[in-house]
Amino acid sequence: xxxxxxxxxxxxxxxxxxxxxxxxxxxxxxxxxxxxxxxxxxxxxxxxxxxxxxxxxxxxxxxxxxxxxxxxxxxxxxxxxxxxxxxxxxxxxxxxxxxxxxxxxxxxxxxxxxxxxxxxxxxxxxxxxxxxxxxxxxxxxxxxxxxxxxxxxxxxxxxxxxxxxxxxxxxxxxxxxxxxxxxxxxxxxxxxxxxxxxxxxxxxxxxxxxxxxxxxxxxxxxxxxxxxxxxxxxxxxxxxxxxxxxxxxxxxxxxxxxxxxxxxxxxxxxxxxxxxxxxxxxxxxxxxxxxxxxxxxxxxxxxxxxxxxxxxxxxxxxxxxxxxxxxxxxxxxxxxxxxxxxxxxxxxxxxxxxxxxxxxxxxxxxxxxxxxxxxxxxxxxxxxxxxxxxxxxxxxxxxxxxxxxxxxxxxxxxxxxxxxxxxxxxxxxxxxxxxxxxxxxxxxxxxxxxxxxxxxxxxxxxxxxxxxxxxxxxxxxxxxxxxxxxxxxxxxxxxxxxxxxxxxxxxxxxxxxxxxxxxxxxxxxxxxxxxxxxxxxxxxxxxxxxxxxxxxxxxxxxxxxxxxxxxxxxxxxxxxxxxxxxxxxxxxxxxxxxxxxxxxxxxxxxxxxxxxxxxxxxxxxxxxxxxxxxxxxxxxxxxxxxxxxxxxxxxxxxxxxxxxxxxxxxxxxxxxxxxxxxxx
Amino acid sequence: xxxxxxxxxxxxxxxxxxxxxxxxxxxxxxxxxxxxxxxxxxxxxxxxxxxxxxxxxxxxxxxxxxxxxxxxxxxxxxxxxxxxxxxxxxxxx
Ligand SMILES: Nc1nc2c(ncn2[C@@H]2O[C@H](COP(=O)(O)OP(=O)(O)OP(=O)(O)O)[C@@H](O)[C@H]2O)c(=O)[nH]1
Ligand SMILES: [Mg+2]
Numbered sequence: 080x081x082x083x084x085x086x087x088x089x090x091x092x093x094x095x096x097x098x099x100x101x102x103x104x105x106x107x108x109x110x111x112x113x114x115x116x117x118x119x120x121x122x123x124x125x126x127x128x129x130x131x132x133x134x135x136x137x138x139x140x141x142x143x144x145x146x147x148x149x150x151x152x153x154x155x156x157x158x159x160x161x162x163x164x165x166x167x168x169x170x171x172x173x174x175x176x177x178x179x180x181x182x183x184x185x186x187x188x189x190x191x192x193x194x195x196x197x198x199x200x201x202x203x204x205x206x207x208x209x210x211x212x213x214x215x216x217x218x219x220x221x222x223x224x225x226x227x228x229x230x231x232x233x234x235x236x237x238x239x240x241x242x243x244x245x246x247x248x249x250x251x252x253x254x255x256x257x258x259x260x261x262x263x264x265x266x267x268x269x270x271x272x273x274x275x276x277x278x279x280x281x282x283x284x285x286x287x288x289x290x291x292x293x294x295x296x297x298x299x300x301x302x303x304x305x306x307x308x309x310x311x312x313x314x315x316x317x318x319x320x321x322x323x324x325x326x327x328x329x330x331x332x333x334x335x336x337x338x339x340x341x342x343x344x345x346x347x348x349x350x351x352x353x354x355x356x357x358x359x360x361x362x363x364x365x366x367x368x369x370x371x372x373x374x375x376x377x378x379x380x381x382x383x384x385x386x387x388x389x390x391x392x393x394x395x396x397x398x399x400x401x402x403x404x405x406x407x408x409x410x411x412x413x414x415x416x417x418x419x420x421x422x423x424x425x426x427x428x429x430x431x432x433x434x435x436x437x438x439x440x441x442x443x444x445x446x447x448x449x450x451x452x453x454x455x456x457x458x459x460x461x462x463x464x465x466x467x468x469x470x471x472x473x474x475x476x477x478x479x480x481x482x483x484x485x486x487x488x489x490x491x492x493x494x495x496x497x498x499x500x501x502x503x504x505x506x507x508x509x510x511x512x513x514x515x516x517x518x519x520x521x522x523x524x525x526x527x528x529x530x531x532x533x534x535x536x537x538x539x540x541x542x543x544x545x546x547x548x549x550x551x552x553x554x555x556x557x558x559x560x561x562x563x564x565x566x567x568x569x570x571x572x573x574x575x576x577x578x579x580x581x582x583x584x585x586x587x588x589x590x591x592x593x594x595x596x597x598x599x600x601x602x603x604x605x606x607x608x609x610x611x612x613x614x615x616x617x618x619x620x621x622x623x624x625x626x627x628x629x630x631x632x633x634x635x636x637x638x639x640x641x642x643x644x645x646x647x648x649x650x651x652x653x654x655x656x657x658x659x660x661x662x663x664x665x666x667x668x669x670x671x672x673x674x675x676x677x678x679x680x681x682x683x684x685x686x687x688x689x690x691x692x693x694x695x696x697x698x699x700x701x702x703x704x705x706x707x708x709x710x711x712x713x714x715x716x717x718x719x720x721x722x723x724x725x726x727x728x729x730x731x732x733x734x735x736x737x738x739x740x741x742x743x744x745x746x747x748x749x750x751x752x753x754x755x756x757x758x759x
Numbered sequence: 760x761x762x763x764x765x766x767x768x769x770x771x772x773x774x775x776x777x778x779x780x781x782x783x784x785x786x787x788x789x790x791x792x793x794x795x796x797x798x799x800x801x802x803x804x805x806x807x808x809x810x811x812x813x814x815x816x817x818x819x820x821x822x823x824x825x826x827x828x829x830x831x832x833x834x835x836x837x838x839x840x841x842x843x844x845x846x847x848x849x850x851x852x
Contacts, residue, residue: 156803160796186828190805218828332795339802359785359813359825368830374819466832470820478834479821503800572797573821573834574804 095145098257099174103167103198104182105191106153107578109210112240113182114150117249121594122150123494124587125456126578129153129483129501132163134170141250144257149176152500155190157197158306162500162508171198175292178256179203180249182240185215185222188354189346195233196342199264202294206252207235208245214579218357227353232262266345268338275303279329288316302326304335364579368463377467384460386544388451393528393540396443400528403443404686407436425627426615430674434611437673437685438603438666441525446596448521452490453591454583461486462577469573475555476562478573481511485554488518489547490595492716495520496723504571510561512723513733516712517554519547521599522665526707529669530700533690542701546708553709553740602664610660610667614674628653628675648706648745649699649758658706664713698757702749709741773845777812778822778838785813786843793840801837805829811846 102110106128114122118137123130131152139146151170152163159165171179179198183191198205209224228235234252238245267273279299283289289298301309305327313323371380411432418424455461464486469479480502487495496515502508519527527546531539562568617634618627625631630639637659638652645655653675661668673685676692689695711717711734721730752758780786788810791798805826806812816823821832833841 155800155805158800158803160800187805187826190829193803193805214828220827335799336795336802339799339807343802343807356827359811359827361815362828364830365815365823365825368823369816372816372820372823377820462832466821466823469832469834473834479832572837573832574801574837575832576804577823577830577832579828579830 095140096143096257097145097147098178098253099176100146100148100178100180100253101171101174101176102148102150102180102182103171103194104153104208105155105184105187105194107576108153108182108184108191109238109240110153110182111150113180113208113210113238113246114148116240116243116246117146117148121590123591123594125461126459126581127456127462127483128576128578129163129498130456132166132497132500134166142254144254146253149174154194156194157201159308161503166500171203172201175203177204178206178253180206180208180253182208182210185209185211185237186217186220188222189343189350192231192346192350193339193342195231196264196266196346199233199261200266200294200297200300202263202297204256204261205233206249206256207231207233208238208240208249209235210238210240212237212244213239213242217362218360219355220357221355223353227349230349230352231264264345266342268341272303272334272337272341275329276300279303279326282322282326286316286318286322288318290316300338302330304338305330305332362579364459364577367580368577371460371463372466378471381464381467384455385547386541388448389544389547390540391451392444392447392524393532393543395447396528397532399443400440403436403440407432407440408685408687411436422619425619426612429618429627430612430615431608433685434614434670434674435603435608438525438607438670439600440685441528441666441669442596442599444524444528445521445599446592448524449490449595450588450592452487453588453595455486457581457583457587457591459578459580462575465575466577472555473570473573475558476570477507477510477558478570480573480575481507481558481570484511484515485518485551488515488520490521491598492516492518492520492712493719496716496719499723502571506562506566506568507570509724509729510558510566512720513561513729514554514557516716516720516733516737517550517557517709519550519708520665520712522713523707525666525669527704529686529689530695530704533686533695534697534700542704546704549705549744550708553744557736557740599666602666606664607666607670610663611670611674614656614660614667614671618675634675644742647749648702648742649749649753650703650706651694653694654699654703658703658710661707662711662714664715665707668707698749698752701752702745705748706741706745709744710738774842775845776839777814777824777833777841777843778817778835780814780817780843780845782814782817785811785846787811787846789842789844791841793837797837801841804831806831806841812843 102114104110111122111124111131114137117139120137122135131150135150137148139148149170151167154164154167157168157171159168181195181198195205195207215222224235224237234256236245236248236252276296276299279302280295283295283298310323310327370376411428414432415424415428418427461483465479465482468482472478472482484495484498487498492515495518496512499508499511502511527543531542535542614634617637618632620633629635634656635652638656641655642652653672657668657671660671676688717730717734720733721727724730774789788806788808790808791801810826813825814822815825815830821834822838824831824833
């Protein structure tokens, strides 16, 4: 459908023309940055390849247009060698957006244009957003944009997406492109290939069930290079098996290489006219890499960064936490003392303030943690951590790439598990998903900070660090186990682009911190609130007569029923209850304890209540921390696990396995500690 | 997979797998061996015949290479499969 400019200007009744636009491009080229600039939304941005692994839609209107824009995962081609690339490919192929905006990294023109050539074959109208123009001149390269645009028959908009430079020009280009058809690129294949292509095309033309929006030439090329998804696609259109067989018999593996070569050949010819290549120079990034990825220094530096981070989190947040703790303690006391209706006072004081309050105390460390993670992601170090760990990970049957989801797990396991979509090998991916829950997420940190802070004094930071390392160790051991049993085989080759280091921007990190931290606050107001009210209810029942949180309550009945299982770990029934409720979300471990123990009996917060209680001491709190570290993180992780593994069997395996592991480790800690005389 | 093409190149002494080129050297990719699926994916990432590559780091674990402003980390296995030829042996600093 083509609309002429005149007609557009004529539409004065306010009705908008809607256009579907896809943002596609190589990884880490700034797609999500541009998406955010266009839509005002806050897609996650990071300086490493594979940040976006799911499509995301946003809107923008200008003049008479209502744009519906989709941000896609990064991809090098449309061959879809991993799940995230498949999501990008499927959107471009099957959702047929009216305009495809390809974000091209100006400093890597040739490879980026390779993707362009594939998109053009689909018959899409393309606009190139030539991004990172600010970095182009660094090595003395330059691009004749106008000439390139002429050669390719594609509008090219130079941009600096993170400074929103070029957005207006992009709008104009969208308006212009929408009104005219685009010429195809001038790629010609060898005579043999072209002849076979037209044979296939002729055959395809006789099949009426193929949707008209599919470019037959594109389909023919896919058939020729033996694309794995072609038989499924043809079946979906009810093409007869005999015809499918005939069509696919044209395919040959060698053709794919030839087709790739021809594309690159054409692109090199074009770029040689417009692109002045710079010299490869050793940059500041390279020098940093020489240190950071050094043979002997690499792993110590990584551990130092981690250790430093925890010390920092701890040091920064302790004073704020004291303050919040005092505030909630005071508030709880006030409520319990002054509300005449006794049960209401207890619900508000013990339940809500005691429970939700104890969770909110940990806003400072959690926010600080998110802040540090954002800085790591934005600096470009994350990809180096993967690099440093590669050698070790290979020994354990994985490779460096799997370490990125592991590190992301320190924030939250849900996006971390989703980020495994960037892994190319199915078995690698399954293992990486299944070990992720052992990476300690932000929600487990409150338990560590509270108990390590109470019972381990000055070495609290080190204890917490050790717990994180234990999580990594268990994850890695699990990987070895899984590789030796259910997922035999070799991991895919490790190839990763290392992004240039940026000096991290405080403003961006603060925004990212707030975005992630918001979820924690939201959770405190919803699921945690419901959870603690539920715990409060059980702790106050049966109605009348029983001491709140005492041994005669329903809560105690539940707890004591399971207590024998946990006795060897040093847990009394209250801890047992907290751990059971904590299955839903880890914040509820503290929340429940806050409700049960730290009730509004005095004007003290959860800390003093636990110290005064007598049921908690160094050794059983250590085993509690270990158990919390290792057992199922939360219901949301179970959900994403099911979604990403596609299997209930593995999901249930993960739940059972991690709980058993948690029990064994906590058992070992408590029993060995007791033998050594650290018991009560 | 030893194709005719590979055997021919292997007899040529000046061909060095990327993983054996020392730091600072600049080389040109001559061919990539291994299964076609993996090979095609590497080519699509921009590592292909005729491209000049500078070795930034090669001592332990993966190799870091530079193609223009782009940096890649390549695992040991894969960097053994990318065959290269030295460009005038000059250290490029
Ligand atoms: N110097 C410079 N940096 C940019 C520009 N645009 C984006 N960036 C940075 O490039 C990095 C990658 O940005 P993203 O928007 O996450 O890239 P993406 O293409 O969505 O990445 P994936 O989702 O991983 O494929 C971030 O660190 C951005 O701040 C630009 O024009 N110039
Ligand atoms: Mg993105």
